[in-house]
Amino acid sequence: MVIVQINCRRPDMPKAEWxxxxxxxxxxxxxxxxxxRWKIWLDGSDERRAGGIYLFSDRAATxxxxxxxxxxxxxxxxxxxxxxIRVFDVRQNMSEITxxxxxxxxxxxx
Numbered sequence: 400m401v402i403v404q405i406n407c408r409r410p411d412m413p414k415a416e417w418x419x420x421x422x423x424x425x426x427x428x429x430x431x432x433x434x435x436r437w438k439i440w441l442d443g444s445d446e447r448r449a450g451g452i453y454l455f456s457d458r459a460a461t462x463x464x465x466x467x468x469x470x471x472x473x474x475x476x477x478x479x480x481x482x483x484i485r486v487f488d489v490r491q492n493m494s495e496i497t498x499x500x501x502x503x504x505x506x507x508x509x
Contacts, residue, residue, distance in 0.1 A: 400489040400501060401461040406441070406450035407473070408480040414444060428469065434460020437500070454489070454501070461486055 409417060421440070429438050436454040443449065455461040464470065465484060473479055494501055 400436070400491065401455045401458050402487045402489055403453040403455065403461055403465060404450065404485045404487065405453070405470075405473070405483070406448060407482045409447050409449045410478040411447065432460075432464055432467075432469070435464065458488075 426438075426440075429435060434456040436456060438454075439452040441448075441450040441452065453461075453464070455464065465486065470484065473482060489499075489501065491501065
């Protein structure tokens, strides 16, 4: 399994306007990302930071996502600054000891 961590600086706008962007329609496309097990949405309102932690079933799925249309839109979006994309292999044995939600999970699209 592979983790992708994406962080960015969000636009300078009122918190209510930023929050209004988080709709079910924004989350739904992630249900069809190949190999995606889950996504955790992050928001650091004090620092205007946002991002996500993604668990993928394998490196090929991870690279497909990182080079795919969702990330391409983030890269092209002038409202997103300091975009940082990092890929990590999961240390399965250690993560299981600390109760990470990794064991047989369906894909997000299932």
